[in-house]
Amino acid sequence: MELGMIGLGRMGANMAERLVRNGHRVVGFDPGAPAREQAATRGIEAVASQAELIAALPSPRALWLMVPAGDPVDRSIDELLPQLSAGDTIIDGGNSNYKDSMRRAQRLSAHGIAWIDCGTSGGVWGLAEGYSLMIGGDEAAVERLRPIFSALAPTPDTGWGRVGPSGAGHFAKMVHNGIEYGMMQAYAEGFAIMQRKSDFGLDLGQVAQIWRHGSVVRSWLLDLSAGALERNPQLDGIAPYVADSGEGRWTVAEAIDLDVSAPVITLSLLERLRSREDDSFADKLLAAMRNEFGGHAIRKS
Structure with missing residues (x-):
């Protein structure tokens, strides 16, 4: 053809x-x-x-x-x-x-x-x-x-x-990408918890490889994560900035229009937006409020 x-x-x-x-x-x-x-x-x-x-x-x-x-x-x-x-x-x-x-x-x-x-x-x-x-x-x-x-x-x-009919293909792909956001965020958070538990000295690449076989959380995204961790265990040289294609935003907007609760997809989108804030005014105000009502210390930048 x-x-x-x-x-x-x-x-x-x-x-x-x-x-x-x-x-x-x-x-x-x-x-x-x-x-x-x-x-x-x-x-x-x-x-x-x-x-x-x-x-x-x-x-x-x-x-x-x-x-x-x-x-x-x-x-x-x-x-x-x-x-x-x-x-x-x-x-x-x-x-x-x-x-x-x-x-x-x-x-x-x-x-x-x-x-x-x-x-x-x-x-x-x-x-x-x-x-x-x-x-x-x-x-x-x-x-x-x-x-x-x-x-x-x-x-x-x-x-x-x-x-x-027309529109259904791109609608399904939109939701597909929204689900992808949530899955990626869950993996990222789980590995971050293990990385922070330094007294165990976990090899995250090894854990990912174990999960790839027989585990209920195995997936292609996990396969890709395992490869990335094997090549660069500490993810050196990678900035903590996550872009989005726009389809996660459309998925969240559609969920609101349809009165469907989608907290995981919504929060994963918000976390991507948060990753781009080098100087968060919101976090500064949170620290200021804690100081105002409770006298909690404020870290100086």
Whole structure:
């Protein structure tokens, strides 16, 4: 099958290469010449413009977007739309908000173009291990592209599926990332407790390796943690600053809108925000209040 890939950053190029390895033709475009040059060494037919990409694909075309969420997706659609024909399909494999995906599906439907939102998980390991794909959109359009999804997934029949109509794929991926936040926070806190218990002299890498086999807390995240601790037991050179992609925030907002209690996911998001505070005014005020009402000592900075 033939596919156009727009956005040849690390993940987009990896996905395109996995498709090529599985016998599919991929024509790719990226505004950056270095990305196009690198993609060409991986079996991807890199072109210098979206117009060239569209011209290189047979109808009905399938175009996969791997661009940042938000305005870049809408700008890509604005540029593509005049060049596309009824029956073509656009797939958004990025981390878009599901409400945006619903809006875009409605817009493209008026032109006879299918929109598929594909929540994609797998990160840098996806090229070798396959990607988990949560797909939303028209059932017939998804079925037509089954060979693409089957090739990207860990196996043709596992790790992917159409989960519902437009927006459902990115909604499922949003919740997936919210759960991920909570799991990561629990691991981080547990290992921090063990690290602080210095009189036991625990080898955290060893503990992680033990937990990987037979334990009820074993997981791929634990596997990755074990690897990180083995390479760098004290995590030297790593700043205690944790970024977020935005999907944890959307998950918490959705939980509030739906009256669903989600304290673990919410607190894990707040802890990420807290990690970025080098000079916390809130903590200073807490110390000042303790001094005011109880005369507790204040540490000078």
